Amino acid sequence: MRSIKVVATSASVLAALFVGSGIAAADDASVPTSTVPVAPPVAVAESTVTLPLFGTPLIVDVTTEAGGGLVDVSLNQADEFTTTQVKPNRVKFVNTDGTVSVKVSARRGGERVEARAGQLADISGPGGWSGDVFDTGDATTVAFTVGAGADGGPDITGVTVDSVADFVIGATSRGTEADDGDDDDDGDELKQWATAKIDFSFNGQTRSLRISSTLKTDDGETQAKLSISLSRLKGRQLADGPAVGPHTWTGSLCDGTEATVTYAVSAEGQISDVVSNVPADVNTDENRASVRFADSGRISIKVRGEGETLTVGVSEKFRCDRVDPTVNGSPVPTTIATDDDDDGDRDGDRDGDRRRGDSGDDDNNDDEGGDRDSD
Numbered sequence: 001m002r003s004i005k006v007v008a009t010s011a012s013v014l015a016a017l018f019v020g021s022g023i024a025a026a027d028d029a030s031v032p033t034s035t036v037p038v039a040p041p042v043a044v045a046e047s048t049v050t051l052p053l054f055g056t057p058l059i060v061d062v063t064t065e066a067g068g069g070l071v072d073v074s075l076n077q078a079d080e081f082t083t084t085q086v087k088p089n090r091v092k093f094v095n096t097d098g099t100v101s102v103k104v105s106a107r108r109g110g111e112r113v114e115a116r117a118g119q120l121a122d123i124s125g126p127g128g129w130s131g132d133v134f135d136t137g138d139a140t141t142v143a144f145t146v147g148a149g150a151d152g153g154p155d156i157t158g159v160t161v162d163s164v165a166d167f168v169i170g171a172t173s174r175g176t177e178a179d180d181g182d183d184d185d186d187g188d189e190l191k192q193w194a195t196a197k198i199d200f201s202f203n204g205q206t207r208s209l210r211i212s213s214t215l216k217t218d219d220g221e222t223q224a225k226l227s228i229s230l231s232r233l234k235g236r237q238l239a240d241g242p243a244v245g246p247h248t249w250t251g252s253l254c255d256g257t258e259a260t261v262t263y264a265v266s267a268e269g270q271i272s273d274v275v276s277n278v279p280a281d282v283n284t285d286e287n288r289a290s291v292r293f294a295d296s297g298r299i300s301i302k303v304r305g306e307g308e309t310l311t312v313g314v315s316e317k318f319r320c321d322r323v324d325p326t327v328n329g330s331p332v333p334t335t336i337a338t339d340d341d342d343d344g345d346r347d348g349d350r351d352g353d354r355r356r357g358d359s360g361d362d363d364n365n366d367d368e369g370g371d372r373d374s375d
Contacts, residue, residue, distance in 0.1 A: 041065035041320035042256030043072065047131030049113040049228050052146060053100055054122055060104060060113050063325075066254045066297060067318035068109035068232070070325035075102075078328045086332045088322035109232035116225045120148055120215045123226040126158075129209060131230070134202040134237075138164040142198060146213050146226060149174060153192030154213035154224070165202035172196045190217040204238035204313055207231055236302060236313025243303065243310040246273075253278070254295040254320035261291050261299065265312050269303040296320065 043063045051058040059076040073091045075081055081102065085092035093102040100117045117123050123146060130141045140163035149155040156172045172194055179189040193214040200207045210229045215222060239247045249261045263274040271289045274282045281292040287303040297318035304311050324332070 041067070041069060041071060041254045041323060042252075044252040044256065045132060045135070047111065047129065047230065050126070050128040051102070051113065051115045051226060051228075052123060052125030052127045053115060053117070055125060057126070058102070058115070060102070062104055062106070062111055062113065064106060064111065065318075065320045066252050067320040068106055068111070069320055069322065070104070070106045070111075072326045072329060073104045074328045083327050083332050083336055086324050086327065086336050088324060091325060091327060110230055112227060112229040114225060114227035116223060118224065119222055120152075120154055120213075120224045123213065123224050124148065127211070127226070127228070129211075129228050129230070133163065133200050133207055133209075133230075134165055134205060134233075136164060136202070140165065140200070142209060142211075144196060144211055146211075149194070151176070151192070152215075154194040154215050156194045156196040156211055156213060159196050159198070159211070161198055163200065165200045167201070168199045170197045170199070188219065191215070203240075204311075205233050205235040207233050236315045239312045239314070243269075243305075243312045247312065249299060249301075249314050251299070251316060253293055253297055254318060257295075259293060263289060263301060265303055265310075267310075269306060269310055271301055271303060271312075274301075 042065060044066055046061060046063045049060045049062065051060065056077075061072075061074040062070070063072040063074075065071050070089050070091065075093065081093040081095050083091065084094050084101075089107055090103070090105045092104075094100070100115060100122065102113070102115050104113050105111070115123055125147075126143065126145050128141065128143045130139055132138065133140045140161065143158065143160045144156055145158040147155050147157065153174060153176060155174060159169050159172070161167050161169060173196075174194045175192070177191040177193075179191075191214060193212065195210060195212045197211070198209045200209070208231045210231070211227075212229070213224070213226045215224050244265055244267050246262065246264045249263075251259055253259050257278055259280075260277040261274065261280075264272050266272065269287045271284050271287060274284055274289050274291065276282060276291055276293070279294045283290045289301040290298060291301075292298040295318075297316070297320075299314055299316045301312065301314050304313070324334075326332070
């Protein structure tokens with residue numbers, strides 16, 4: 001999540017950028033990106049997840065860079081957990097007695113935190129998530145409670161949201177899947193699950209937060225899992241005010257630089273006068289424009305509709321350098337980053353989604369991203 005804002009700006013500001021310093025790049029004055037060194041990614045956003053573990057909340061602070069990649073993962077119980085894996089965009093921990101594992105992962109603008117334990121009671125209790133969903137500068141907070149339903153399977157109750165964005169709290173869905181062991185399995189397997197989802201929308205963009213808990217029983221052995229997944233941003237951020245006229249986009253680049261792009265939209269929906277305050281390649285094509293920055297990031301601007309229905313929106317995509325994140329603010333020895341095992345799970349919370357007919361939920365593939373422009 002990054003600080004991004006699209007607003008209308010005055011003609012005088014636009015003119016000042018044209019005559020200002022030589023670092024601005026216009027339509028016919030692109031700057032080769034290969035001549036500009038790329039700095040290591042800089043943290044620009046943070047979210048916090050509260051996991052209920054053995055009745056004591058584990059607080060996980062997740063810090064990310066402009067492209068959504070992990071910069072740092074910090075635990076409030078750092079002395080009670082050992083780091084077992086550090087890779088770009090993935091960190092794993094295990095507690096002292098080996099009864100709980102925690103994984104934090106991020107991909108293409110989405111992120112996910114999960115905990116695994118032996119019993120459902122181990123991951124039951126109050127939990128939460130907080131962060132700046134749409135980079136407005138306003139924090140969103142989500143609270144929930146994980147527990148057992150009447151059938152002994154997981155349930156998610158008490159979901160509440162405090163946000164400046166519009167949101168819809170979906171009803172918790174629950175289900176059970178059974179395998180009688182007729183195939184090559186050694187014993188019967190039972191899988192019970194519960195999922196709650198919050199859909200957010202703001203200024204033309206959407207995003208969702210999914211809370212999921214599963215309990216697997218296989219030949220008398222149980223495993224419980226709790227995951228909190230934030231999807232990538234979808235859609236284009238609509239500019240404030242009238243579509244026709246001058247506009248400004250601002251955002252943080254991978255190296256932390258504050259970038260500003262100004263442009264103008266005509267009554268016919270054509271984009272012109274695109275200027276960046278940092279080195280960038282700029283291309284325009286009537287109602288579209290693309291600005292590629294030197295650090296492998298870009299924004300695309302598109303005008304849609306006509307007359308009174310004319311709108312202008314901006315989408316962004318950043319690919320910052322892949323680096324190992326720090327843990328509790330410190331680098332981790334490279335000898336730890338040797339475990340290739342991903343517990344059989346692909347990043348993204350998909351447990352039971354397809355089998356339970358959750359066909360209307362595109363986030364099956366987007367809990368940790370897909371970074372595509374949405375037209």
